[in-house]
Amino acid sequence: MSSEGAELTFRPAGAADVPALVALVESAYRGDASRVGWTTEADLLDGRRTDAEGVTEAIEHPHGLVLVVERAGELLACCQLERRDNVAYFGMFSVRPESQGGGLGRAVLEHAEQVAREQWGAAELEMTVIEQRADLIAWYERRGFRRTGVYLPFPYGDERFGIPRRPDLRFEKLVKDL
Numbered sequence: 105m106s107s108e109g110a111e112l113t114f115r116p117a118g119a120a121d122v123p124a125l126v127a128l129v130e131s132a133y134r135g136d137a138s139r140v141g142w143t144t145e146a147d148l149l150d151g152r153r154t155d156a157e158g159v160t161e162a163i164e165h166p167h168g169l170v171l172v173v174e175r176a177g178e179l180l181a182c183c184q185l186e187r188r189d190n191v192a193y194f195g196m197f198s199v200r201p202e203s204q205g206g207g208l209g210r211a212v213l214e215h216a217e218q219v220a221r222e223q224w225g226a227a228e229l230e231m232t233v234i235e236q237r238a239d240l241i242a243w244y245e246r247r248g249f250r251r252t253g254v255y256l257p258f259p260y261g262d263e264r265f266g267i268p269r270r271p272d273l274r275f276e277k278l279v280k281d282l
Contacts, residue, residue: 114212116163117171128181132204148236154264165186170184229280235276236270
């Protein structure tokens, strides 16, 4: 029985969701499993993308929210929002690799924008993307984000963010007016 026709549900993540969220984020970005989708960072980074501690911290953040996205009770995607004055930070955006490319990511992003705008009164959504991910940056630009030219260093030596496969990684800040 397929759940394709079932409607997406969005809910705040709780402590019980941590193991499944860690597995989802890892599957979307790292290792051979991530190569099924197009958001993989496997050519840029080895190691982990996140861990239970990092996900728990995001869930428990006093000004944040991790959204779990399900269809018929099946975890398909997630994202993190963090309120920073009149700006909302968007991160930990993950879609199961086999579910990528069909509009699910767009629906999650639109829902996150709505939460940031309507519930938090945010004027902008901001995020950081590894500069070398031109395909991903282009996807965000098609959804109204703009490149700022503001760069942040990659945390070399901190394996919580992965093990770089090249020496020139850095993040670029992207913003979108809400």
